[in-house]
Amino acid sequence: xxxxxxxxxxxxxxxxxxxxxxxxxxxxxxxxxxxxxxxxxxxxxxxxxxxxxxxxxxxxxxxxxxxxxxxxxxxxxxxxxxxxxxxxxxxxxxxxxxxxxxxxxxxxxxxxxxxxxxxxxxxxxxxxxxxxxxxxxxxxxxxxxxxxxxxxxxxxxxxxxxxxxxxxxxxxxxxxxxxxxxxxxxxxxxxxxxxxxxxxxxxxxxxxxxxxxxxxxxxxxxxxxxxxxxxxxxxxxxxxxxxxxxxxxxxxxxxxxxxxxxxxxxxxxxxxxx
Amino acid sequence: xxxxxxxxxxxxxxxxxxxxxxxxxxxxxxxxxxxxxxxxxxxxxxxxxxxxxxxxxxxxxxxxxxxxxxxxxxxxxxxxxxxxxxxxxxxxxxxxxxxxxxxxxxxxxxxxxxxxxxxxxxxxxxxxxxxxxxxxxxxxxxxxxxxxxxxxxxxxxxxxxxxxxxxxxxxxxxxxxxxxxxxxxxxxxxxxxxxxxxxxxxxx
Numbered sequence: 001x002x003x004x005x006x007x008x009x010x011x012x013x014x015x016x017x018x019x020x021x022x023x024x025x026x027x028x029x030x031x032x033x034x035x036x037x038x039x040x041x042x043x044x045x046x047x048x049x050x051x052x053x054x055x056x057x058x059x060x061x062x063x064x065x066x067x068x069x070x071x072x073x074x075x076x077x078x079x080x081x082x083x084x085x086x087x088x089x090x091x092x093x094x095x096x097x098x099x100x101x102x103x104x105x106x107x108x109x110x111x112x113x114x115x116x117x118x119x120x121x122x123x124x125x126x127x128x129x130x131x132x133x134x135x136x137x138x139x140x141x142x143x144x145x146x147x148x149x150x151x152x153x154x155x156x157x158x159x160x161x162x163x164x165x166x167x168x169x170x171x172x173x174x175x176x177x178x179x180x181x182x183x184x185x186x187x188x189x190x191x192x193x194x195x196x197x198x199x200x201x202x203x204x205x206x207x208x209x210x211x212x213x214x215x216x217x218x219x220x221x222x223x224x225x226x227x228x229x230x231x232x233x234x235x236x237x238x239x240x241x242x243x244x245x246x247x248x249x250x251x252x253x254x255x256x257x258x259x260x261x262x263x264x265x266x267x268x269x270x271x272x273x274x
Numbered sequence: 275x276x277x278x279x280x281x282x283x284x285x286x287x288x289x290x291x292x293x294x295x296x297x298x299x300x301x302x303x304x305x306x307x308x309x310x311x312x313x314x315x316x317x318x319x320x321x322x323x324x325x326x327x328x329x330x331x332x333x334x335x336x337x338x339x340x341x342x343x344x345x346x347x348x349x350x351x352x353x354x355x356x357x358x359x360x361x362x363x364x365x366x367x368x369x370x371x372x373x374x375x376x377x378x379x380x381x382x383x384x385x386x387x388x389x390x391x392x393x394x395x396x397x398x399x400x401x402x403x404x405x406x407x408x409x410x411x412x413x414x415x416x417x418x419x420x421x422x423x424x425x426x427x428x429x430x431x432x433x434x435x436x437x438x439x440x441x442x443x444x445x446x447x448x449x450x451x452x453x454x455x456x457x458x459x460x461x462x463x464x465x466x467x468x469x470x471x472x473x474x475x476x477x478x
Contacts, residue, residue, distance in 0.1 A: 070478040075372040
């Protein structure tokens, strides 16, 4: 190739790169910041979609938790069934098969340990569980179904990238919900008792069957006495024909255990089984 | 009281009477222990049947068990998703689904081994009696902290355990198939390393 021709081609390539390059590169476009009203509308649209689906949810769940006194605990492999607004069932798998099954329904919590034919029954109205209506709380935490009252939206304030809505519930306890620019809850902070708060974070969402759903849930309390990270696996929304009953099913004759006895026995049986 | 419970109590009291001698159960126990010791190690396929209280059915789990005296066990899920090794000095659990490696201290490993370590225990410590053709009832020592108090053992024609039925605080059936006797395995067969990227956790 002659030098003049080669120079011409090289020059052409450089010119093309200069003119076309910026046009082809992906451009970073900041989404327009939504006003509080539009964000609220987006939040509510998502909330309604999730509430409809949350009536029947089935998902594998992995749970990682830690306690300051014991450090990081072994992860748990579980299956969760949810029937919002107030019921959930959880099956925890051990090395030798099903390890524990738990049901939270309204005010009550039931745990069944098949290996030991032992059950634990607790009722929020009678026992000190630290939460009123645990069924509603667990459902809300898993599906991020936190719902601020109308007036709280009017005083919502920006904090970094979140719109923070703060209010007090009927018992006077503080709640703060941080909503992202996509209208999805990112963090929820609530007082569980005087001087004690709990925090739920929702850093990962995925659209499943047209509904945005939290796939990673981080929970902790303040002052920090425990923390847990829940990762949601392949999520399903079973139809009416496939729906499981979420009523607790403990066989007659099961021995009733206390929390302490259950905790001690679980620690003594690392794998479950005989 | 359930018929099964009555039968169990009767059988246990009968065994209690026979326990001082208990030659039959001890004899059969010794027979397979002797075979394992003579060869060095043994491997067997296990189907674990767990009764499901909700509907009366049962869940089953396929496992592969490797035994090597004194006190070495390796239990793997047939689908290779999980494995646990037990040694006299501790053990490890490897869970590929959760991508975690759990370390067990010696006392935890001993408890985790549960009923499996019975297969390596000297028969002289166990009371028992023959309760039928190729069927034995073994009374488990209370001080060991077993979750069962009795164990029905069914053996094959060459005196190898074919089925174990645990009864007591826990109920479980183990079907054992295809016993293979192996030369002693290297000790690292009873160690599990933590793969890169896995969470390493000590059992609390």
